[in-house]
Structure formats: structure tokens, C-alpha cells
Amino acid sequence: MPKVGMEPIRRRSLVEAAISAIHDRGSLDITIRDIALRAGVSQGLAHHYFGSKDALIVSAMRHLLTEYGLQVRRELKKADSARARISAIIHASLGPEQFRPETVSVWLVFYVHAQESKDAHALLSIYARRLSSNLVYSLRPLVGPRARTVAEGIASLIDGLYIRKALGSLERDVVAERLVEDYVERQLGDAFGKTE
Known part of the structure; x- marks a missing residue:
């Protein structure tokens, strides 16, 4: 009989094992069996929790995006102005936390995977929309109607x-x-009519 409360622990273990396996392989050339062995659970249990390798891979990316979102929120809490919010988002996106080897491996593989997986593509679209909306919100008071264009840049x-x-x-x-x-x-300078 399974222990009560073990499911979240096993799910997290499988997600971390998937991240580790992708990093070691440098691709999605892994199986649910490979991941289950790394996590120390049965292949059947991995299938029970996630249903497919793709669902497990998407869960691994969702985990990294959740960590990224937490980092963005931590940085934004320190920001005391619209301009500081933009810098906070940039730092959260390009700071050292985002360049752990495992994180890099999963992101690079995920960009490619999103071209063929509807679920992965949807998750990548959510990331892009959130990044854009955070930037637009902070840019609007600084560049007005150009906020969306500058945010895209x-x-x-x-x-x-x-x-x-x-x-x-x-x-x-x-x-x-x-x-x-x-x-x-440069974009802020243009908004206020400054030229170099």
C-alpha cells in the first residue's frame, strides 16, 4: 500500500531525474525507464504519474519555469521604480541562476522540442507572454505607446x-x-527625444 503523501515527493524526484537525464544526454533521447531508474522508482509508477515521456518532459520544463518565475518575483520585490522593474526582469532572465548546466540543457532541448510538441509549444508561449506582459507593464509609463515594441526587442x-x-x-x-x-x-533616450 502506498504511503500517504509520497506522490508529490516521487513526482518531484521524477522531474529532477528527467532534468538530470536530459542534461547528461544533451537531448530527449531518453526513456521513461531511464528516468525512473534515476529517480529510484518503477517504470510503471512513472507512467502512472505522468502518462508519457512528453508529459514528464513538459513537467520538467514547467518546474524550471516555476523556478524562473520565483526568481523574477524576488527581483521585482527589490525594484522601486518602473525602470528598476525592467532591470530586475533582465537580471532574473540572464543572471547566474539561469545558467546552471542542467537548466541550460533543458532550456536548449525544450526550444527544439516545442517545435514538435503541442504541449511544449503552449508552455513556451506562456513563458513568452508573461515575459512580454511584465516588460510592457514596466515600460508603459516610460515609453508610452511604444511599450509593446520595446518589450519585444x-x-x-x-x-x-x-x-x-x-x-x-x-x-x-x-x-x-x-x-x-x-x-x-537607448530606447528610453529615444522616448524622451535624446540622441547620441
Whole structure:
């Protein structure tokens, strides 16, 4: 008879095992059996909790997105102005917490997986909408009707620089956060009619 309260612990263990397996393989070339062995549970139990490998992979990404969301909220609590909120979002997105090797592996694999999995694509869309809405909310008092366009530029820089940094193709002396902050400053300068 299963112990009461074990399901959340086993689910979390399976999600962490999936993240570890993706990191070790560098791809989704893993099985539910591989993940269950890492988690120390039966393959049947893994199927019982998640139903399929895709559902487990999506749960692993949801776990990372939840951690990211918590980091964004922690950073936003420190912000005392609209401009500081933008910097908080940039820091949460490109700060060291997002570059743990396992996190990077899952994000890179997930971007590819979202092209073929409807559930993964939906989750990636939620991430993109939340990032955009957080940015637009903070940008509106600073750039008015240009908020959506500027937010799209910031989000694109965040995602692109994340991938480049994760792959090691960003020059060593280039700080991703600083590049995004420079873009923001340029956009704010344009909003107030400043030119360089």
C-alpha cells in the first residue's frame, strides 16, 4: 500500500531525474525507464504519474519555469521604480541562476522540442507572454505607446543572448545583461527625444 503523501515527493524526484537525464544526454533521447531508474522508482509508477515521456518532459520544463518565475518575483520585490522593474526582469532572465548546466540543457532541448510538441509549444508561449506582459507593464509609463515594441526587442535580446551565452558563443568579456540594459537606455533616450 502506498504511503500517504509520497506522490508529490516521487513526482518531484521524477522531474529532477528527467532534468538530470536530459542534461547528461544533451537531448530527449531518453526513456521513461531511464528516468525512473534515476529517480529510484518503477517504470510503471512513472507512467502512472505522468502518462508519457512528453508529459514528464513538459513537467520538467514547467518546474524550471516555476523556478524562473520565483526568481523574477524576488527581483521585482527589490525594484522601486518602473525602470528598476525592467532591470530586475533582465537580471532574473540572464543572471547566474539561469545558467546552471542542467537548466541550460533543458532550456536548449525544450526550444527544439516545442517545435514538435503541442504541449511544449503552449508552455513556451506562456513563458513568452508573461515575459512580454511584465516588460510592457514596466515600460508603459516610460515609453508610452511604444511599450509593446520595446518589450519585444528586450525579450528577443534576452532569449537570443541566453542561447548564445548557453552555447558559449558570446565573447567572454561581453556581459549579456549589459547589452540588454544598453538597448533599454537607448530606447528610453529615444522616448524622451535624446540622441547620441
